[in-house]
């Protein structure tokens with residue numbers, strides 16, 4: 001049960017969703033937003049630093065994917081705002097909330113880059129399935145469920161591309 005002071009922090013959003021439900025959903029969206037940002041940064045890092053005979057293909061694939069991740073992050077952040085919450089927007093908070101991890105200082109080989117990104121996408125897809133189920137069964141929020149289903153399909157497609165490249169190398 002949410003406290004009164006906590007509930008005050010939520011903006012008024014009279015869209016037929018209970019404040020209690022919006023309050024529980026917003027932290028999930030911020031966690032997802034943090035994961036999307038971490039994965040965006042990792043993909044962009046790999047775009048810059050990839051080497052090898054598949055340089056050109058991977059450089060382009062990573063660019064396409066970080067552009068998609070940037071759009072996804074924007075939609076997720078704006079959904080938090082639509083629900084009356086605040087979107088996290090600092091690097092410190094992204095690192096605090098993300099469930100993914102980074103490996104600073106090391107530039108992986110091209111096959112390891114593909115494997116690392118694939119792992120992260122698969123982890124995000126698994127979390128999304130849980131969030132979608134909660135939206136449908138717990139929070140009665142079809143709008144967010146719809147956004148998350150589209151997001152999951154985008155990640156599934158990116159994962160497929162990474163997997164196909166990894167298997168071909």
Ligand SMILES: [Fe+2]
Pocket residue numbers: 047063
């Ligand atoms: Fe570039």
